[in-house]
Amino acid sequence: MANKAVILGCNYYIGLSTIRCLGVHGIHTVAVxxxxxNTYGAESKYCSERQIAPHYRKDTxxxxxxxxxxxxxxxxxxxxxxxxxNYVEVIDEYLDELREYYLIPQTEQGLYMKTMNKELLHKLASEHGIAxxxxxxxxxxxxFEKVESTIKYPCLVKxxxxxxxxxxxxxxxxxVFNKExxxxxxxxxxxxxxEVIIQRIIPGFDDHMYTFDAYLNQDSKVTHWVTCQKYRQYPxxxxxxxxxxxxxxxxxFDLGAPFLESIGFKGFVEIEFKKDAETGKYYLIELNVRITNLNQLLYKVxxxxxxxxxxxxxxxPVEPMAVKKDTNLVFRYTYEDILAIKAYIKTGQLTKEEIKESLRKPRVHAIWDWADPKPGIAFMKMIAAKKLKKKLKR
Incomplete structure (x- = not known):
């Protein structure tokens, strides 16, 4: 395939998953x-080329x-x-310039930032009837009077x-739990x-968080989609x-697809929703306009x-597709999930029995893959080095 895929940011498992998803199809992948x-993603056997660029912020x-x-x-x-x-923000700022050199799904400069900025996104969603x-x-x-009467404590400063x-x-x-x-x-x-906003907390445990992951083609039509339910988060x-x-x-889909199509979005996007535990109503929380943490799960389903x-x-283009059944498959980022489990148990939000039961599900791992072990080994070495450094400082 003549067109290479340039992947920005391989010091995290999102970049690793992207490299794997393209490399399995023989696409030349370039880790930048x-x-x-700590760029363990570039250790993948599916990484064809590595490049070191100037820092996106220090030398834009x-x-x-x-x-x-x-x-x-x-x-x-x-x-x-x-x-x-951070890479999305820079691409959006220089979108028209970069599109002369690269293939990029989004064509409207400013739309990435409009949907990443929570204040602008919420105005946009409200205009289209999304809660x-x-x-x-x-x-x-x-x-402060409005916080007391409308938002109430505890609330979020986002x-x-x-x-x-x-x-x-x-x-x-x-x-925050009070005015002070x-x-x-x-x-x-x-x-x-x-800049920050003050927001009401939608009632419901972390398993009331859901995602709508979708791809919109160059006509801004949803062609592929999957929905997921969160069980644990970290923090x-x-x-x-x-x-x-x-x-x-x-x-x-009924909520997310019409909204994304109406604003003219193109490419991959993930909407995070929270289901109100008291009313059952879904509220839009945020949009992720780059490949998501859950990418390896989406690939496996x-x-x-x-x-x-x-x-x-x-x-x-690939034929349209949606996953319209439950596969029982879960995504796990083990390193942070262990930290999350400790915190859930400590705060009484989950019991050890509930944790054990949840771990019975078949899993997709964020980093480890027996068929591509080098990134996992590099990640473990990185964590071990950080712990040793922290220990020596004491």
Whole structure:
């Protein structure tokens, strides 16, 4: 196949899964990172080529120049696949420029950022009749009175720009239980020059979180989709999937597909919903507009989103498909799931018996694969080195 696949960010298992999903079909995969340190995804036997680029934030112009120089040397335009939100932000900023060199599913500059920014996304969803958690802007009049009457405590202080917030605070949000904690969270965010919103917590345990994973073609029509149910997250309650199962929930298609099509989205996207434990209503929480944490699960149940992306952009689209049954298969990121289990048990949210029962399901692992062991070995060495370093500091 003449078109290479350039994968941005292989120091995490999303990049590893993307490399595997393309490599099994004989596609030339190019792992691009800003350092060789901890890039265990590039250790895969399916990785054809490794490239080190300037840092996407510290030297953005150098990074874009690197991408253009690399593509200009190829016989055919490569397919560009970001595997981290930070890469998506840069691609969106330089979309028109990069599309002259790369095959990229999205054609509207700014749409990635509009759907990643929680404030803008919630306005967009509300305009299209999709329920979102009750939200207040921090500059509203009588803010604290409105929190007391509308949002109520505990509530969430969430960033509009998640990647920037996470890089500063090493968490996705602040959960606050009273006015004093809310003021403190707002002051911290202001000091870090980060915009935030205040949001009601939708009732329900972590297993009330669901995902609608879909691919929209160049006509902005959903052609492939899968729905999943989260069981455990890390950090617990407001984190990323660490134990999630494929679960057929047709209502999520009925909500998600018309919304995505109406806003003209193209390419892969994942909508996270939460089902209200009291009313059964689904609320849109956020969109992930790059390959998801659950990619290996989606691939194992029959929908290979990186390959679907590659095939359509290179002019040979895959037949439409949806998983309309329960496969009982679950995704597990073992390293963080162990941390999550300890936290769930410590806080009394799950029992040891419930954990044992959940682990009876057939599993897809985030990193380990007997047919491609080098990334797993590299990951274990990386974790061991970090623990040793931490121990020596004591």
């Amino acid at each position: 990172d800003y350092s060789t340190e 112009e150098g990074f874009i120049r690197f991408l253009k120089d690399y593509a200009s040397k190829q016989s055919s335009p490569p397919v560009l696949i970001p595997c981290h939100d 979102v958690p009750e939200t207040l802007m921090v500059d509203e009049e009588n803010l 960033p509009t720009d998640s990647p920037a917030f996470t890089s500063v605070f090493r968490k996705k949000l602040f959960k 904690e809310l003021i403190e969270a707002l002051e911290k965010s202001k000091k870090a020059n980060l 617990i309650n407001f984190g990323a999937s660490v134990y999630t199962g494929q679960k057929y929930v047709p209502e999520l 029959g929908v290979n989103f990186p390959y679907i992306t590659y095939r359509e952009l290179t002019g040979n």
